[in-house]
Structures are given as structure tokens and as C-alpha cells.
Amino acid sequence: xxxxxxxxxxxVYPGGVRAVDDLDLEIADGELFALLGPSGCxxxxxxxxxxxxxxxxxxxxxxxxxxxxxxxPGDRRVAMVFQDYALFPHMxxxxxxAYPLRVRGAAKSVQRETAAGTAAGLSLDGxxxxxxxxxxxxxxxRAALARAVAASxxxxxxxEPLSNLDARLRLxxxxxxxxxxxxxxxxxxxxxxxxxxALALADRIAVMDAGRIRQLGTPxxxxxxxxxxxxxxFIGSTPMNLVPRGSxxxxxRPEYLAxxxxxxxTGVVSIVExxxxxxxxxxxxxxxxxxxxxxxxxxxxxxxxxTVDAPPARVLSYDxxxxxxxx
Amino acid sequence: xxSSGLGVRRAVGFVAPALLLIGVFLVFPALWTLYxxxxxxxxxxxxxxxxxxxxxxxxxxxxRDPLFTNSVWLTxxxxxxxxxxxxxxxxxxxxxxxxxxxxxxRRLVEGLVLLSWILPGTVVAYLWFAVLSRDTGTLGLLLGxxxxxxxxxxxxxSLIIFNVWRGTAFSMLLYTSALAAVPPSQLETARLVGASxxxxxxxxxxxxxxxxxxxxxxxxxxxxxxxxxxFLLTAGGPDHRSEVxxxxxxRQALESGQLGYASALSILLLVGNLAIALVYLRLxxxxx
Amino acid sequence: xxxxxxxRRIGLYVLVSVVLAFFAVPMLWLASAPFDAKPGLGLRxxxxxxxxxxxxxxxxxxxxxxxxxLVLCVVATVVTTVLAALAAYALSRVRxxxxxxxxxxxxxxxxxxxxTAAMVPIFVMMLQLGLINSQLGTALVxxxxxxxxxxxxxKDFMDAVPRSYEExxxxxxxxxxxxLSHVVLPVARPGVATIFVWAFVxxxxxxxxxFLLLRDVGRQPAAVLLRTLYDEGGSANLTVIPVFSxxxxxxxxxxxxxVNKRYGFRFHGGIKS
Numbered sequence: 001x002x003x004x005x006x007x008x009x010x011x012v013y014p015g016g017v018r019a020v021d022d023l024d025l026e027i028a029d030g031e032l033f034a035l036l037g038p039s040g041c042x043x044x045x046x047x048x049x050x051x052x053x054x055x056x057x058x059x060x061x062x063x064x065x066x067x068x069x070x071x072x073p074g075d076r077r078v079a080m081v082f083q084d085y086a087l088f089p090h091m092x093x094x095x096x097x098a099y100p101l102r103v104r105g106a107a108k109s110v111q112r113e114t115a116a117g118t119a120a121g122l123s124l125d126g127x128x129x130x131x132x133x134x135x136x137x138x139x140x141x142r143a144a145l146a147r148a149v150a151a152s153x154x155x156x157x158x159x160e161p162l163s164n165l166d167a168r169l170r171l172x173x174x175x176x177x178x179x180x181x182x183x184x185x186x187x188x189x190x191x192x193x194x195x196x197x198a199l200a201l202a203d204r205i206a207v208m209d210a211g212r213i214r215q216l217g218t219p220x221x222x223x224x225x226x227x228x229x230x231x232x233x234f235i236g237s238t239p240m241n242l243v244p245r246g247s248x249x250x251x252x253r254p255e256y257l258a259x260x261x262x263x264x265x266t267g268v269v270s271i272v273e274x275x276x277x278x279x280x281x282x283x284x285x286x287x288x289x290x291x292x293x294x295x296x297x298x299x300x301x302x303x304x305x306x307t308v309d310a311p312p313a314r315v316l317s318y319d320x321x322x323x324x325x326x327x
Numbered sequence: 328x329x330s331s332g333l334g335v336r337r338a339v340g341f342v343a344p345a346l347l348l349i350g351v352f353l354v355f356p357a358l359w360t361l362y363x364x365x366x367x368x369x370x371x372x373x374x375x376x377x378x379x380x381x382x383x384x385x386x387x388x389x390x391r392d393p394l395f396t397n398s399v400w401l402t403x404x405x406x407x408x409x410x411x412x413x414x415x416x417x418x419x420x421x422x423x424x425x426x427x428x429x430x431x432x433r434r435l436v437e438g439l440v441l442l443s444w445i446l447p448g449t450v451v452a453y454l455w456f457a458v459l460s461r462d463t464g465t466l467g468l469l470l471g472x473x474x475x476x477x478x479x480x481x482x483x484x485s486l487i488i489f490n491v492w493r494g495t496a497f498s499m500l501l502y503t504s505a506l507a508a509v510p511p512s513q514l515e516t517a518r519l520v521g522a523s524x525x526x527x528x529x530x531x532x533x534x535x536x537x538x539x540x541x542x543x544x545x546x547x548x549x550x551x552x553x554x555x556x557x558f559l560l561t562a563g564g565p566d567h568r569s570e571v572x573x574x575x576x577x578r579q580a581l582e583s584g585q586l587g588y589a590s591a592l593s594i595l596l597l598v599g600n601l602a603i604a605l606v607y608l609r610l611x612x613x614x615x
Numbered sequence: 616x617x618x619x620x621x622x623r624r625i626g627l628y629v630l631v632s633v634v635l636a637f638f639a640v641p642m643l644w645l646a647s648a649p650f651d652a653k654p655g656l657g658l659r660x661x662x663x664x665x666x667x668x669x670x671x672x673x674x675x676x677x678x679x680x681x682x683x684x685l686v687l688c689v690v691a692t693v694v695t696t697v698l699a700a701l702a703a704y705a706l707s708r709v710r711x712x713x714x715x716x717x718x719x720x721x722x723x724x725x726x727x728x729x730x731t732a733a734m735v736p737i738f739v740m741m742l743q744l745g746l747i748n749s750q751l752g753t754a755l756v757x758x759x760x761x762x763x764x765x766x767x768x769x770k771d772f773m774d775a776v777p778r779s780y781e782e783x784x785x786x787x788x789x790x791x792x793x794x795l796s797h798v799v800l801p802v803a804r805p806g807v808a809t810i811f812v813w814a815f816v817x818x819x820x821x822x823x824x825x826f827l828l829l830r831d832v833g834r835q836p837a838a839v840l841l842r843t844l845y846d847e848g849g850s851a852n853l854t855v856i857p858v859f860s861x862x863x864x865x866x867x868x869x870x871x872x873x874v875n876k877r878y879g880f881r882f883h884g885g886i887k888s
Binding site for chain 2: 627628630631634635637638639640641642644645648655656657658694698699701702704705706708709710711712719721722723724726727728729730731732733734735736737738739740755756758759760762763766781785791794799816819820822823827837838839841842845856860863864867868871875
Binding site for chain 1: 780784785790793
């Protein structure tokens with residue numbers, strides 16, 4: 001168990017691209033931490049730099065009280081689950097799970113016991129003799145997790161752990177992952193491009209763009225008060241309304257807007273999209289389009305004029321020049 | 328950092344032994360040919376101890392040497408007849424026809440074609456020597472003219488047929504995989520509009536496999552031009568009538584002992600190879 | 616099924632039968648003559664006997680030459696496979712300076728410098744090094760010729776091994792040697808097997824290099840001895856040649872059957888496999 005600290009960390013690819021750019025970050029002991037951002041934002045490179053698979057061009061990585069910046073991946077006491085799981089196809093599930101112990105030269109009997117024990121904890125019993133190719137996607141993911149757990153590392157790193165699962169399985173696996181992390185109380189960092197996944201799983205989220213952190217905070221903070229228009233755009237399953245007003249940009253989430261006598265926006269209903277228990281209504285207000293969410297059976301007919309408003313605390317202003325949160 | 332964690336120094340260590348062998352046994356001899364080719368180096372006699380540099384004399388002599396021009400002509404005939412036409416056409420024909428026959432028949436034919444390719448060269452040369460020999464040879468028995476010594480009467484034709492038999496497997500494999508990449512929907516469209524087999528090949532299949540035809544032709548030409556197996560069947564005879572370039576080089580070098588002259592001939596073969604290989608590599612690069 | 620269709624099918628099968636006969640007839644001799652009491656050059660139903668086999672085993676050089684072939688072939692094949700695997704792995708994973716140029720030159724070399732084109736300097740070099748009649752030397756010459764293509768093909772296989780396998784092993788603490796032996800080589804095994812078989816078939820059948828470099832009949836491999844046997848001619852050798860040819864062909868046929876069953880003949884950048 002250990003905290004992770006990055007100080008002034010940079011990772012530069014051949015050709016000069018700064019995938020991680022002078023980045024500071026502290027991840028607390030036992031925390032479940034998300035690195036969130038669009039593809040190419042540097043989140044995976046940051047994770048790989050923590051693992052030691054990419055060399056830091058500058059700055060330092062500390063795990064617990066050890067400076068690991070110059071250490072080989074195998075000496076950092078980290079475990080990692082790759083996006084494609086990287087289960088060795090020629091080894092059985094048991095051999096895969098026990099692989100970290102085999103590398104350290106543990107006795108065969110210890111390897112067997114650890115594999116069996118870890119597999120039982122991740123409901124993989126009965127699959128120990130199979131090869132990865134004979135497992136379902138969900139089972140493969142759990143086998144990869146089991147191998148990482150069996151390494152008894154101080155830090156668990158997960159690269160897009162749920163992205164290879166289909167939508168239904170993903171929810172199940174998400175719940176399972178959170179439960180497992182709570183039980184192990186293991187410092188865990190995971191990379192994702194899916195904001196819903198980050199919001200649902202993480203204790204804290206770092207939203208990244210161009211090798212830097214745009215915002216660092218709890219899911220609630222990031223959702224309610226995005227630090228700039230980039231984060232505002234990126235977080236939330238329906239995009240935030242961002243409307244220029246003078247030198248500022250007004251930002252309101254569709255979920256916080258409701259019909260009112262008077263309010264922020266007035267327009268004509270142009271489109272209604274069914275989201276299940278709610279619907280997303282789009283209003284044409286002159287040049288702008290404003291979205292707001294209504295409960296089922298409350299959808300206004302297309303063509304009616306509607307005025308919507310939000311509680312003052314939920315209306316944010318951003319500077320039009322810098323895009324930063326003003327209030 | 329590389330994914331293997333080897334680092335450049337260890338990686339160089341991994342590559343070095345292979346490069347050493349290639350350097351000593353392939354690159355050095357190739358370069359040395361260039362030097363030996365401009366000397367009068369001989370296997371025995373005074374020029375064996377103290378070879379003299381004679382410059383381009385060897386090359387000039389080669390161009391004037393009727394044996395050399397004869398051999399270039401025979402090599403061209405050999406390449407054209409057995410590779411460019413023979414293996415190409417039979418290989419494509421087999422790949423095309425075998426798509427539609429029963430799987431058992433297909434496996435049998437493919438198996439035999441492949442076997443004729445991988446059996447040792449000396450064995451297959453003897454098998455054909457047996458087929459083509461006088462008195463009791465199988466071909467003579469089949470055609471009812473046992474007194475014909477086919478290898479003596481028709482040495483080049485025999486070599487060409489032999490090499491088609493020996494080398495068609497490669498073209499067959501290449502065209503089979505090329506044909507598998509032709510979209511079935513296009514073949515079906517051709518069938519729907521009532522195209523004949525030949526029209527389908529010309530209008531649908533050929534545009535797809537044009538690159539493969541060129542690749543295949545270049546590779547099999549290169550290999551055929553460098554094939555030493557004709558030596559095993561006819562040893563160049565009778566009377567130089569089947570003396571292709573590799574056989575001529577061998578006989579000049581080891582039977583006549585004229586190492587310098589034989590090297591000059593090798594240079595010409597190397598230059599020919601280089602020309603074909605450069606075209607081939609450009610083709611590969613353009614496709615990549 | 617129109618009449619035209621039936622005529623076409625018959626035509627197709629006649630054509631296939633002719634091709635089948637063309638490829639089969641020369642080979643049938645290899646099945647009949649070894650066991651024929653009066654073996655000739657022509658094809659005929661044999662009077663079954665095993666005396667040819669006995670005669671072949673009693674021939675002073677027949678078995679020796681097969682052992683020589685095996686020694687030559689095993690050395691050349693192992694050297695080629697091991698060195699090519701190491702080089703291909705390093706070239707696949709590490710950006711050694713000048714790597715792309717090196718790969719280009721390897722591809723060029725593998726096609727331009729053939730044994731035929733380089734036979735004179737190879738012979739002269741081995742003569743001056745005093746390596747004429749050295750089986751090890753001959754095996755290394757064969758390896759040197761096979762290596763460029765072997766590296767090139769194996770690199771394709773290594774490139775197809777996901778990087779995440781090695782990275783995963785490294786995160787769990789595996790050393791470069793362990794990464795190679797635990798993960799990369801087992802995963803790339805079809806490629807290594809392909810190169811092994813390819814190198815074996817090539818070295819086994821190679822005639823020119825041993826013919827040039829091994830002058831002592833006690834050291835010559837089967838390829839050269841077979842040529843000597845039929846060059847001498849005479850009916851006496853007709854008892855030995857068929858059986859000897861068959862014995863000499865068996866390893867290749869066995870390998871062929873093995874590969875066909877295990878992997879199927881696929882296409883690997885233009886080589887025999």
C-alpha cells in the first residue's frame with residue numbers, strides 16, 4: 001500500500017511530442033483514481049510512465065517513500081492490467097495468475113496455492129486449467145485482474161480495463177471492480193476515455209488534455225463545477241449548454257434546466273430525444289440551441305414555445321478568452 | 328523505450344552474430360568476386376600463386392567468347408520457357424482450376440506439386456534422368472520410342488519441362504493466396520452478367536492480381552537464372568547445348584581452373600540479379 | 616445441370632488428371648524401384664524383394680553420407696534458427712540506428728547473392744582458410760546464405776507478437792532473458808518452426824556448396840554421394856540408387872507431412888516452408 005506522487009513529470013516521444021508535460025499529481029494511499037481524457041491526451045502515457053514502461057524525460061515519480069523514476073518496471077512493485085489483458089496465450093489461467101511468482105522463483109506449490117486462492121476470490125474457480133483463448137471476455141478480464149492481484153504489488157495500474165467488454169457486461173464488471181478495490185484497499189489508477197465510467201468508479205478524477213491536467217477533483221466537483229469549458233464539454237452524458245453572453249460564456253447542464261415562467265432561455269421545441277426515463281428536449285433560441293432534460297411523459301410537443309431556468313448555484317460563467325471558470 | 332526492455336546495446340549484441348555470419352559468408356564473397364573478376368587468378372599454375380590484375384580484360388573476353396553468348400542465350404531461354412511462361416501459366420492454371428474441384432482431388436494434386444518442390448534436387452534430377460533416359464526410360468516406353476535419348480536429343484526442352492515440374496509449386500501457392508483475396512462479390516457479379524471463364528479472369532481477376540503476377544515473375548526468374556540443378560541433369564552437354572550460366576561458371580572455375588574469368592562471369596550474373604531485385608523491392612515498397 | 620455444364624466438368628477433370636499424371640509419374644519410380652528385384656530406369660510393377668535395401672546398407676558410403684547430411688543439416692539449421700530468432704527479435708523491438716537500411720540490405724542480399732553467383736569466391740576463401748573438407752565450415756556457409764531471408768521472415772512473426780505480452784511480463788519483474796524464453800519464443804513458435812523446417816529442407820537438399828567444399832567422399836553428404844553414384848553409372852548402382860534416394864528423401868517427406876498437418880502450407884513472403 002502506498003501513495004503515488006509525480007513531480008514536474010514529462011515524457012517525450014521520439015520526434016519531440018510531449019505526451020506528458022511538466023505534470024504534478026498526488027494520489028493518496030488506497031485511493032481509486034481515474035485518468036480521464038480524449039484519445040491522445042497523454043493519460044495512457046502517464047500510466048505507462050508510472051509503470052516504468054516509458055522513461056521520464058524530466059521530473060520524478062515516487063511510490064510510497066521510494067523514488068522509482070530510474071527503476072525498471074519489475075523493481076517498482078506495481079501491477080498492471082493491459083487494455084488487451086496481455087494474458088499469455090500458451091499458458092493456462094493458473095500459470096498466468098502464478099506468473100509473477102514464477103518470475104520471483106517461488107516454489108511450484110506456492111504458485112499453485114496462490115493461483116487457486118486468487119482465482120477463487122475473483123470467481124474463476126473451475127477455469128484454472130483453461131487457456132485464455134477458451135475464456136469469455138469477462139473471464140479474461142478477471143483472469144488479468146487476478147494475475148495483477150497475485151503480484152501483491154503496492155500499486156495497481158489499469159489501462160482501459162472495461163473497454164474490451166460489451167455494454168451490458170461492462171456495467172457488471174464496473175461494479176465488480178469497485179468492490180474488489182474496496183476489499184483490497186489497494187492504491188489503484190485507471191485510464192479511461194469514458195466519462196461515465198470515471199464518474200461511477202473513481203474517488204478522484206484527473207481530466208487531462210495535451211499532456212496536462214485540466215481539472216483534479218471528486219466526481220461531484222468535476223461534474224458540478226467543471227474548471228473550464230474543455231472539461232465542461234467532456235463531462236456529462238448530455239453535453240453542457242455553453243452560450244456566449246458578452247465577455248463570458250454561460251454554462252448550464254441540461255439536467256439542471258426546467259420549464260419556468262421566466263428564465264435564462266426561451267425558444268421553440270425542435271427535437272425530442274428519448275433517453276429512457278427522461279427525454280432530451282432541444283430548443284431553438286435564435287442562433288443557439290439549448291438542451292434540457294424532462295421526466296418521461298412530460299415532453300412538450302414540437303413547435304411549442306418554452307422558457308427554461310436553473311437554480312442560480314447551477315449556472316456557471318466562463319471567461320470567453322481563457323475558457324476558465326469565473327464563478 | 329522499447330517494449331522488450333532490451334536497450335540498444337543488448338539489441339546490437341543479439342543482431343551481431345547473425346550479421347557476422349552474413350558478412351563473412353555472403354557480403355565478403357560478393358565483394359571479393361569483384362576483385363577476383365579483374366585478375367587472371369587460376370586454380371593451378373603460376374597465376375595461382377601470383378594473380379595479376381588484368382582490369383576489364385575478362386569482361387571483354389567474355390563478350391567475345393561464343394561459349395558465353397551461347398550460355399546467356401540458353402539462360403534466357405531457360406528463364407523464359409520454364410519460369411516466365413511455364414511455371415507462371417501452370418501455377419495460375421492450377422490455382423484457378425483447383426478452386427472448383429473436390430477437396431480430396433485438390434489436396435492430392437497440391438500435395439504432389441508441393442512434394443516435387445521440396446524433394447532434394449539430386450533426387451528429382453535422378454527421377455527425371457530415369458524418365459528421360461534411353462532404352463528403358465518411362466517416357467520412351469509411354470511414347471513407344473524407347474531408342475530416343477531425350478536428354479541428348481532435346482536437352483533444353485528437357486530442362487525446361489523438368490524445371491516447370493520442379494518449381495510450379497511456388498507460383499501455385501502464390502496465386503492461390505492471391506485468388507483468395509479477390510472479393511467473391513465481384514466474381515459473382517461477373518457470373519450474374521454471364522461472363523465466360525476467360526472474360527472473368529481477364530476483367531475481374533487479373534486487375535486484382537496484377538501485382539502478384541509481377542512479383543511472382545520476378546522471383547521465379549531470379550531463382551531459375553541461378554538454378555544449379557541443370558548441372559545434375561545434363562552437366563551442360565551435349566556439346567554445350569544446355570550450358571546455362573551457372574553451369575558455365577562452374578565449369579570455367581573448377582573444371583578449367585580459370586577462377587578470374589569465372590568471377591567475371593559471376594559479376595555479370597550478380598548484376599542481373601541486382602537489377603531484378605531492385606525492381607522487386609521497389610514494387611514491394613510501393614505496395615507497402 | 617445443362618449438358619454444357621457436364622461437358623465442362625468432364626473437361627476439367629481430364630485436365631486435372633493430365634496434370635496429376637505429369638507430377639506423379641516421375642515420383643512413382645521412387646516407390647517401385649527400391650523394392651524391385653531387377654530395378655531399371657523405367658516404371659514397372661516390381662518383383663518384390665528387400666535385397667536392394669540390404670545392398671544399400673552394405674555400401675561403404677551410403678549410411679556415412681546420410682549421417683554426414685544429418686550433421687551438416689542440424690548444424691546449419693540450428694545456427695540459422697537461433698541466430699535469426701535473436702536478430703529478428705532485436706530488430707523487431709529496438710530502433711537500432713540504421714535499422715531500416717539494414718533490413719533493406721538484408722532483403723536485397725537474400726535475393727542477389729546466391730550460392731551460384733558467389734561460388735568462386737566462396738570456394739577460394741574456404742581453400743585459403745584451409746576449410747575445404749570441413750563440415751562445420753560448410754554448414755556455416757549454408758547458414759550465412761539462409762540467414763538474411765530467415766531474419767526477414769521471422770521479423771514478420773515477431774512483429775505480430777503483441778508488445779503488451781512483454782510489457783506485462785516486465786512489470787511483473789521478468790528479466791530480458793525471461794521475457795524471451797517465457798513469453799516471446801513460445802508465442803512466436805509457429806514462426807520459429809517455419810524457419811526451422813525451411814532451413815532444414817534447404818540445407819538437406821543443398822548440392823552445390825557441399826559439392827564445392829567437401830572433396831573427401833567420407834565427409835560428403837547424401838546429395839553429393841547420390842550424384843557420384845549416378846555419374847559412375849553402371850547397372851550395379853541401380854540396386855543402390857533407388858533405395859538410397861528413398862532413404863534420403865524420407866526426412867523431407869516426414870517434415871512435409873508434419874508441417875502440412877500442423878500448420879498447413881501458407882505463404883510467408885516467398886519461401887519454401
